[in-house]
Amino acid sequence: MLDRVDLSEKLSKKHYKKIMDDLGERLGLAQRAARDAKRPIIIVFEGWRGSHRSAVINTIMQYMDARGFDVYSTVRMEHDEKAQPFFTFFWQHLPADGNIAVYHRSWYYLKNLNDITPDHEGCDHCKHMSFGHINAFEKVLTDDNYIVLKYFLHISEETQVKRLQKGEKTLGKAWREVNPAYDESNNYKEFYTRYDNMLEATNKPNAPWMVVAADDPEVAGIQVFTNIVERIENALEVGPQVTPEENREDVKYDELSKYEPYQELSKEQYKKELAKYQKKLAKLQIDMFRRGISAVIGFEGWDAAGKGGSIRRLTEAMDPLGYTVHPVAAPNAVERQFNHLWRFWINLPQPGNIAIFDRTWYGRVMVERLEGFAQPGEWQRAYEEMNDMEEQWAEHGMVVLKFWLQIDKDEQLRRFTDRQNTPNKQWKITEEDWRNRDKWEAYEDAVNEMIARTNKPYAPWVVVEGNNKYYARIKVIKTVCEAFEKRLKNKM
DSSP states (O other): OOOGOTTOOOOOHHHHHHHHHHHHHHHHHHHHHHHHHTOEEEEEEEEOOOOOOOHHHHHHHHHHGGGGEEEEEEGOOHHHTTTSOTHHHHTTTTTOTTTTEEEESSSHHHHHHHHHTOOOOOOOGGGOHHHHHHHHHHHHHHHHHHEEEEEEEEEOOOHHHHHHHHHHHHHGHHHHOOOSSSSOOOOOOHHHHHHHHHHOOOOBBBBEEEEOOSHHHHHHHHHHHHHHHHHHHHHHOOOOOOOOOOOOOOOOOOOOOSSOOOOOOHHEEEEEEEEHHHHHHHHHHHHHHTTTOOOOEEEEETTTTHHHHHHHHHHHSSSSEEEEEEESSOOOOTTGGGGGTHHHHHHHHOOOOEEEEEGGGGGGGGGHHHHHSSHHHHHHHHHHHHHHHHHHHHTTOOOOEEEEEOOHHHHHHHHHHHHHHHHHGGGGGGGGHHHHHHHHHHHHHHHHHHHHOBBTBBBOOOEEOSHHHHHHHHHHHHHHHHHHHHOOOOOO
16 A cells, blocks of 8 residues: 555645645534534554654644544553553543544554564563454444544655654654654664555455655645545535344254253252352462453343342452452443443453453343344344454453353242342332343343354353252352363463
8 A cells, every 4th residue: 555655745835724724624613513413533643753643633633622532642551551451442542422532653553563572561462463353443433433534644764764863863862762662763664564564454444544645744734634524524424324234044043941940959068169169269369360360250141040149159259359340231321422342341350350240241132132222233243343352351361251140931930029029129120120021032032142152262151050049159159260270270
């Protein structure tokens, strides 16, 4: 792509100012229109050292409402931010509906940094990152009607040498501190090939690259501004895109029938087993913390299946400073301004800690699917979105476990009736629980498909036979202990 750019184009400052005044006004209008339409925008700037990315971004800022956008740089990411899975930082800084995030170097910089210097301090979080992961990340966003604009500022080797020499002369010894990015000096041809490969691998219809001729700063400014304004205007004119439905085959998934909901375990044996595994878990939590290994444990299951009881027996053995339980309900007003996975990415545990989700991201393919809160195209694409998310977590070294607590319909009725007839349990039962029960067969079909399509070696589903609460609680805590032991033996 780089060889198709004409770097010889020039533009006078007078002509530049005349064009820019018009474009600047249009940019301000486009920003306000995007805010009114609740369309979030991400603008990525990559390019050579000395290509004046900062100057272009600064010009953009002069024409936009500062209350509606933020500027980030991955070059100056903190150590704690680099300790998380690769895309965590970018999910945490995802713009809300109608807002704009501008990146002065982005996920592309971190990918290149790892490829160039794989032993670089702080690169552990990106050693498994591929252009495929990047394409998937950007597709998740654009499928959710984010506008993703990507610009690579291209300059000639001669221009780069002159600008870097000028910068070093002006800043002196402080040059490296002001510009801590990897050094392209004396390696123009090598980086030319690297950047060209990057652009070709990630130039997708949903998030295309624009390679900007930046030898002349005025030409670069006009090219970037024109493209930003036109892309936003066109996206708003077309309006939000609806993901088409899959051409679904008439496949009948059957996972839950493999499990007998009732498994025998006496109260006496339960007490012995619980004491044994809680003691083991307490020690394993310390070992996981010392090794900096984190874990994500998700709980799903039928209403009244015993998720809360299993979580309590799990957590009462652990140090509360090392885990967090996240109860998940319908997204609130803030959460609805972001992609459906956002609220899970921002709650990932720090190294050595454990995050427990009481209901999970799989609500997308269950309650949101069946109640119509997600359109068919949205929940159908969610399977791969969630698989990719969990794969990234596992590649980072996290333990990822998902429990489905399985009870039969008669057992659920017995528990519902018990709750309704017991004063101090009545708060646990709602009209919605009874309404969901009427849709048992539809939910069962959704659960079967969910398990079949997202049960992966790196993030397995564990179906827990739950009619006997004692058996269910022991299976959960035993499974967690085994997963922690396996991960501790694996150095990764």
